[in-house]
Amino acid sequence: DADVTQTPRNRITKTGKRIMLECSQTKGHDRMYWYRQDPGLGLRLIYYSFDVKDINKGEISDGYSVSRQAQAKFSLSLESAIPNQTALYFCATSDRDRYEQYFGPGTRLTVT
Amino acid sequence: SQKIEQNSEALNIQEGKTATLTCNYTNYSPAYLQWYRQDPGRGPVFLLLIRENEKEKRKERLKVTFDTTLKQSLFHITASQPADSATYLCALDIIAPRGSYIPTFGRGTSLIVHP
Numbered sequence: 001d002a003d004v005t006q007t008p009r010n011r012i013t014k015t016g017k018r019i020m021l022e023c024s025q026t027k028g029h030d031r032m033y034w035y036r037q038d039p040g041l042g043l044r045l046i047y048y049s050f051d052v053k054d055i056n057k058g059e060i061s062d063g064y065s066v067s068r069q070a071q072a073k074f075s076l077s078l079e080s081a082i083p084n085q086t087a088l089y090f091c092a093t094s095d096r097d098r099y100e101q102y103f104g105p106g107t108r109l110t111v112t
Numbered sequence: 113s114q115k116i117e118q119n120s121e122a123l124n125i126q127e128g129k130t131a132t133l134t135c136n137y138t139n140y141s142p143a144y145l146q147w148y149r150q151d152p153g154r155g156p157v158f159l160l161l162i163r164e165n166e167k168e169k170r171k172e173r174l175k176v177t178f179d180t181t182l183k184q185s186l187f188h189i190t191a192s193q194p195a196d197s198a199t200y201l202c203a204l205d206i207i208a209p210r211g212s213y214i215p216t217f218g219r220g221t222s223l224i225v226h227p
Contacts, residue, residue, distance in 0.1 A: 004155075033214075040120075042219035043156070043201070048208075056209065059216075090155050099144050099205050099213055103155030 003027045004104035006091050012110045013081050021076045021107050023091030031094045032074035033101065034058075034066060036087040043090070049074055050096070081111040114139040116218040118202060124224045125192055133187040133221050135202035142204035143213060145178055145185050150199045150220065159200075160187075192225045199223070 004025045013019050023032065034046040045058030047066040055066060063085060065077045078085055088108050092101040117136045125131050135145070143164050148156035162169045162178045162185070169176045175188040189196050199222045203215035 035217075040219065043217040045214065045216070048214060050212065058214075088153075092155075096212070099215070100146060100158040100161055101148075101156075101215065102158065106153070106155050108153075 002105065004091060004093055004102055006089075006104040006107050008107060009105065010108045012112065014112055015082055017081050019078045019081055019109070021089055021091075021109070023074045023076070023104055025072050025091075025093045025102075025104075027093050027095075027102060028071075029093035029102070030071065030096045032068065033092040033094075034064075034074070034076045035090045035092065036060070036085075037090060037106075038087050046076065078109075078111075081109075083111045085109065086111050114216075116140070116202065116204060116216060118200075118218040118221045120219065120221070122222040122224055124226065127193060127225055127227050129192055131189040131192045131196065131223055131225070133200050133202075133223065135185040135187070135218055137183050137204055140183075140204050140206065140216075141180075142206060144205035145176075146203040146205065146215060147174075147176055147185075147187050148201040148203065148217075150201060152199075156201055189223070192223075194225045194227050197223055197225050 033048040035043045049068045091104040094101045115138045146161045147159045150156040160176045173190045177186045199220040201220040203217045205213035208214045
């Protein structure tokens, strides 16, 4: 089984809808991250969490919120989706004593 | 302003040659620099991390150099193979609240190895 899983893998939704993307990990890592990737813009950090009680905004947090339900689970919500949130979203984890990140397979989100 | 620059043009090379990818940065003082590989539609995969006080790091056919004076890292793949074709991302680890580090990614360079 994959160490970092994301659900759903693909989602098409309409403008104004609320949507949640979920991430689970079995690596036992404390730290979890949400990124979005757009063609030509690379990976940009949305939110990150260093432990269950810690949530931090990243470079582009406007329009998003997160919840760290447990060490292994970190979800990303779009309260009212808009078309420019169409992107590939990645969850990642890292260990507190090491800096390399482990990415999930991604969620392709389309907002029409 | 802060920038991480990776060549946006794809690098095309012949199988067996050494591929060299460049990561330049400005207005950053990273403590660590990482390289990742990303295949189309998939998540990045960690390859190598180099610290600011290290000049070079190797792993099998991969070599990374880090020059904090030039503000540049070079990523080399020796004896390249078509299977090495992918996009390669560099990431700078920047200090975050609580004294830890979070990575900031470059946009990546596509490598195409021709048989």
